[in-house]
Amino acid sequence: MNSFAPALMTDQYELTMVSAALKDGTADRSCVFEVFARRLPTGRRYGVVAGPGRLMELIRDFRFTDEDIDFLRRAQIVDESTAAWLAAYRFTGDIDGYAEGELFFPGSPIMTVSGTFAECVVLETLILSVLNHDCAVATGAARMVTAARGRPIIEMGSRRTHENAAIAAARSAYLAGFASTSNLAAGAKYGIPTTGTSAHAFTLLHDDEPTAFSSQVAALGKNTTLLVDTYDIAQGIRNAIAVAGPDLRAIRIDSGDLSVLAQHSRELLDSLGATETKIIVSGDMDEYAIATLAAEPVDMYGAGTAVVTGSGAPTAGLVYKLVEVDGRPVVKRSENKATVGGRKTAVRRHKPTGTATEEIIVSQGVPDHFPNDRLLQRSFVAAGEVVDQPALQESRDHLRQCLISIPWEGLKLSAGDPAIPVTIVPTV
Amino acid sequence: MNSFAPALMTDQYELTMVSAALKDGTADRSCVFEVFARRLPTGRRYGVVAGPGRLMELIRDFRFTDEDIDFLRRAQIVDESTAAWLAAYRFTGDIDGYAEGELFFPGSPIMTVSGTFAECVVLETLILSVLNHDCAVATGAARMVTAARGRPIIEMGSRRTHENAAIAAARSAYLAGFASTSNLAAGAKYGIPTTGTSAHAFTLLHDDEPTAFSSQVAALGKNTTLLVDTYDIAQGIRNAIAVAGPDLRAIRIDSGDLSVLAQHSRELLDSLGATETKIIVSGDMDEYAIATLAAEPVDMYGAGTAVVTGSGAPTAGLVYKLVEVDGRPVVKRSENKATVGGRKTAVRRHKPTGTATEEIIVSQGVPDHFPNDRLLQRSFVAAGEVVDQPALQESRDHLRQCLISIPWEGLKLSAGDPAIPVTIVPTV
Structure with missing residues (x-):
């Protein structure tokens, strides 16, 4: 009664897009989607990545059951060829991202999903639901831990x-x-x-x-x-x-x-x-x-x-945006919701003392990085196989280290700017 | 991966209380627990009851599985006799309450759970989780529907x-x-x-x-x-x-x-x-x-x-409080969190035109009620058996009627008092 196959935890438009893309031949285009927050909740100085561990279990189980397909057919949400595609669905692409317990800031590419358009687009809702919820709770909780x-x-x-x-x-x-x-x-x-x-x-x-x-x-x-x-x-x-x-x-x-x-x-x-x-x-x-x-x-x-x-911000404001098609950066220009194209790579720069100073995100290649920099993305899924993740306890320790690393102002409870500046270097 | 037996969706203290009550002989005392909100979220003029339909399915399935019991034993959360009691657990009491789609106000006894102490206390978290979430969403949503x-x-x-x-x-x-x-x-x-x-x-x-x-x-x-x-x-x-x-x-x-x-x-x-x-x-x-x-x-x-x-109030502020033991009203006196003892009965009073004017809640017997009054509680579970519930569509229609019935000020979006006054008549 209380369980659902994860595959129906999906917004209908993902399946209608798959349906149309299968018909017009674009479903197999190679795509990159990114998860990021345009901004932090008002006055917050950092966000905490939480949820990838939980999410990867759900993605491993993400299959459309016969019952799911029957429902989608009866409700005329998908046609026969889409139903057949869904019945065979397995995610075979790659997922990379910030480790659980990592900090994030506006624009940080906390998750990157690559594969065909169709296989990536159907994961949108599940990925955002898990990350928006878990990051929101972890971020508020981290502030309480600091206060305690x-x-x-x-x-x-x-x-x-x-x-x-x-x-x-x-x-x-x-x-x-x-x-x-x-x-x-x-x-x-x-x-x-x-x-x-x-x-x-x-x-x-x-x-x-x-x-x-x-x-x-x-x-x-x-x-x-x-x-x-x-x-x-x-x-x-x-x-x-x-x-x-x-x-x-x-x-x-x-x-x-x-x-x-x-x-x-x-x-x-x-x-x-x-x-x-x-x-x-x-x-x-x-x-x-x-x-x-x-x-x-x-x-x-x-x-x-x-x-x-x-604690006042029940959702983390994360979005899932298409940034690359067949190796070419794509951008939407919607007012206040424009995106930066291209698959991003992020490093966090630190002083020799270990204090973080900046996050650098480039949309082509890998940023120059120095001994005190840290590349922020790791592999979660490689060619459809879930990669072993750190234990929850390790992620907990990692967050503690990350919070020690940001400038002390970043831990203030009062409203303020992000703890470190983020520089996004767009595709030239 | 994404399913849990509802019985572990429970706060540990419920099981430690059962354990202690089984030992001292109070576990079988006849008890009445009530669900109510001390106040509405700041400025809200009404709450909407949502969740009972979903909740009753979960209560029907509320069983401690062998796996649950093994966990509780291994973690030394319960002793052997409590484990045996949990393994045999079936809710055999009664649940009454406000219908789905009904409005509620501060103090409205939206759900009343009666049975032995032990069988009622273990449902606390599940009942509150479902109702606090679903009522919060339905209440914000109803305001949007009015605005639209x-x-x-x-x-x-x-x-x-x-x-x-x-x-x-x-x-x-x-x-x-x-x-x-x-x-x-x-x-x-x-x-x-x-x-x-x-x-x-x-x-x-x-x-x-x-x-x-x-x-x-x-x-x-x-x-x-x-x-x-x-x-x-x-x-x-x-x-x-x-x-x-x-x-x-x-x-x-x-x-x-x-x-x-x-x-x-x-x-x-x-x-x-x-x-x-x-x-x-x-x-x-x-x-x-x-x-x-x-x-x-x-x-x-x-x-x-x-x-x-x-919409700004992600939880409905509902609490689950013991109000009667062996037919005797009980009250806690905690500062700002005092309770009114006794099993409550509620009627909503209306003008002949159908406009609601007041909610009367008595803690003994049944309030005097007149042709335009409506008794607000119905049966959800009788002697452990879930009673058939109205279909979702009927509850939706019921809410529409309820919203028509409150004074027009009650539908304003601005902050204000509850749409109708609530009179609670305590035990004499």
Whole structure:
């Protein structure tokens, strides 16, 4: 019920274009499509590449099933010869792009898809759906991780987004440096650490708060988190320590003025001898709320809505554009939406200290590059075969290194220009 | 690869709560949980219920598979007795709520889940994920439909959201009154009309624009839409009519100042004798952009990013709260997040003319209701069995009637109060 063959996750126009191109003989023209963002969401200083790992699994499975074809035929979306072409469809081209965990800027060619027109054009929607979603979440999440200054953040936003998007969001948040997720499917599928103890409902289920806490500690041990704000927080903390003793692992506060409450809670815990008991706060946490709590005795954050919705930018603005046909650059001239033709190659330039200074993108050949430069594109699919990808943990480490490499202004939460300038050298 | 058993689309704390409740004997307490929004997104005047139809399919399939249980055991998330309970899990309770296509306001009890604590608590994340996503999309979409004043809108936002969310978004947009979708999976699964002809890539693939247009018309006939803004719009329109003749169905413009371009395009089409050729506009269409074009000769809109992201409110803010245990109302007192105890019943009051005036919600019994009142809750699941639901088309018609019923101020796009007041009568 909840599964779809990826091949119908496609906009109809891709198939009508294939149909027309098969008829007029252009379907087999050799094409290059590129994925890039014309601009970053207002004021954002960088984007984070997320999704290629997930996308390549879907492209490997991208087949039109008999059921798909029947639907397309019955709905008269494709004719018989197109139906036959779709039934035989396998992507046999190449996909290159920025590694998962890489940063991107306006114009960065984060994915390049080459092959025949028809085989490339049918992947447009799937590629953009995965990348627009996952990059949006990872980028917002990375800002939260920066704001948290090393304190762990738990991703707990599954309930605020589509049930499948939730799993991808947990993956993107972990890639961006979140410590764990509440989403069990993300744990099962991607090996992300999962966490979670109890909700207000558990306290309300019981006759009183001490009874609820006793039950939780009996079941989960003292290495658990007691949620102390169902009734009165100070009393909740006293009940928690009375039940669990001063070596309770953590309390969680999910409401109220968290700055004040964190301070009072810390004082109260300390006065009860629970000096090692951690304080976890949750409730409308975004990068700004997290930054506001930097000086408070908070040990861990729980973030929900903001992380799964890209913290104000729920989609990354990535587009998929045809840039080359039979080796010849092509461009559209639409007002405000013009493109630069030609297959791009990108390098990021760094100082000897490792600080990134510029991204250079050329549409012919390879940019001159020096010892401190880094070529940004790698192979994802070669002649239709998916190339082994770095593990999620490696991509997570790569992003951390990338964020260290940009000028410090690039990490500011305030609105500003992209962290480094991008120079696009068009075809001469 | 792209399918998950719904049972792991769950936050870990639900299973740890079940585990603790099984141990202490409270797991079988009779409970009532309610889904409601504390408030609407800032300035919104109503919410649209969407998702129950989709949700009930997922609840029917909600089973912990052997693979799920193995994961939970290996990860030490549940103990053996909880694993056994999960393996036998079937929801045997009742679910009631507002019909799909119904309006909701702050506090409206849009879904009520009753059964044992354990069987209800494990559905929390799935229920909220589906409803928060689908209601958010449907609500934004309904505002666009109002702004379009009867002109059709095509949903074409799949590429801007997660690939599975895209299918649900197409469904929600159609429920809200959109005419069609570009998403083929939504067509196949839900019978929503699909549409789509060609992209700029198709024009660029060909040696020139007239060749591309000829190919498209040869393949799809004159009853198609030619995209005229790849190079120069006026020339594009001349090429389109030269190729297809004056009975071409439509042109599409996807860039530039659409107000001016629509006027110029209409004049040009008319001067070429193509007086019946429609003008479709797309590109960053939200309810405000649509409203701005009300006076222009636009025949149809294409909406993408804004519709799939809830037009500024990507999640509906719905929560799932325990309100009754063993027939006794329960409330949490958390600051700014307090709840009202007791199982609620809701009626919407209307004038004899049919205009809605108020929503009355009582937490004990059933509100007094009069001939023009409407009881708002219906049965979705009875003793574990999913009750037949209205077809999507019926829900779509129901929403149209509901929107006609609210005071005219309720349909304004500007920020304002909820369209009708909600009176919640708490337990005495």
